Amino acid sequence: MIGKNSWEKGMCTIELTGRQEQIVQIVKANSPITGERIASLLNVRRATLRPDLSILTMSGLLGARPRVGYFYSGKRPGLLAADAVRRLTVDVVKAVPVVVREGTSVYDCIVALFTEDTGTLFVVGESGHLEGVASRKDLLKVAMGKDNLRRIPVQVMMTRAPNIVTVRGDESVYEAVRRLVEHEIDALPVVEQETVDGRDVLKVTGRFTKTTVASIFLELGE
Ligand code: ADP
Numbered sequence: 001m002i003g004k005n006s007w008e009k010g011m012c013t014i015e016l017t018g019r020q021e022q023i024v025q026i027v028k029a030n031s032p033i034t035g036e037r038i039a040s041l042l043n044v045r046r047a048t049l050r051p052d053l054s055i056l057t058m059s060g061l062l063g064a065r066p067r068v069g070y071f072y073s074g075k076r077p078g079l080l081a082a083d084a085v086r087r088l089t090v091d092v093v094k095a096v097p098v099v100v101r102e103g104t105s106v107y108d109c110i111v112a113l114f115t116e117d118t119g120t121l122f123v124v125g126e127s128g129h130l131e132g133v134a135s136r137k138d139l140l141k142v143a144m145g146k147d148n149l150r151r152i153p154v155q156v157m158m159t160r161a162p163n164i165v166t167v168r169g170d171e172s173v174y175e176a177v178r179r180l181v182e183h184e185i186d187a188l189p190v191v192e193q194e195t196v197d198g199r200d201v202l203k204v205t206g207r208f209t210k211t212t213v214a215s216i217f218l219e220l221g222e
Contacts, residue, residue, distance in 0.1 A: 020052050024072070027062055031071035038070070079221050090176050091169035093216055094190045094206030100154060102131050104212045107149035110139050120187035122204050123158050129201035130189055131159030132167070166191045167208055173216060176208045186210050 016024065019042070026038055035053060039046040046076055053070070056062040060075040098116040100109055102125050114138055123132035134154055142157045143149055167176045167188045176188055190206035 006157050017052070018110060020056055023049070023052055024057060024061060027070045028072045032069040033066065033071075034069040083206060084220055085174045085177070085216070086172050087218070088173040089169065090167050090171055090173060090190055090206070090208055093173060093207050093212055094169065095212060097122050097189060097204045097207040099128075099204055100134075102126075102153070102155055104154050105150045106142055106146075106152045106154060106157070109134055109154050110143065110149070113139070116209075118187075118209075120207070120209065121154070122189045122207070123154050124204060125201075127196050127201070128203060129194070129196065130161055130191060131155075132160045133164050133187070133189070134158040136187065161202070164189065167203060168192065169205060173213075177213055180208075180210065180213070 011026060022042060023038060027033055028042055030037070035046050035049060038053075039049050042049070053062070053064075057064050057070075060073060063071050063073045065071070098112065098118040098120075100112055101123045102123055104112075104123075112121060119136045121134045122130060123134055125131045132155065134157060138157045138159070146152065163187065165179050165183045165185060165188055167179060167190055169190050169192070179188060180186070187207055187209040189202070189204045190208055191202040192205055193199055194203050
């Protein structure tokens, strides 16, 4: 597992070129300073600096005010990635949930892991609301040494509501990942609260898994 610090460091580091580093030092020492002035101190044309200045302002390391100039923000570079995971909502990245009905046999659940290519099943009741979660190890545990898997229902081993950790679609990806890590689990059902027959139930609208996190990470890297 990646340690918290190295992860944080990895997410917040951008490589600056020699010239970008020089610009940062100049701005740090002379805030606020115009682009023209930076260019003259570096003996280059203003236009030459444009790409570097955009990178430095986009990364949040430098701030820019019209008619005033550039100033050093003191923000760590790479906050773009951090901002992205806080602003991105679960609904944008969630996958289709893999659900089984309560009463499905352990045997059929194991088959579903293969056919649906997932590691976690969400167990739903008659009206489709969330009743439980069955992980691959939950299924393995009950499967060991038993030969009547077709007759054992999934409820025997699933983690039951209300002990299920969930996420809403409008919550941030940051929050979802925090829950996965804090509870040491692989998947969260993405849910919406509903009232059925006067009872509050959770409708499953998606799944947010460690694979989702890997895809987001890849996209941010690109
Ligand atoms: P595995 O058991 O295959 O390593 P997990 O780490 O996801 O997979 O699951 C560990 C335990 O936590 C299992 O008993 C499982 O039922 C339970 N679990 C998994 N996901 C959730 C969830 N979203 N909320 C509550 N419990 C969960």
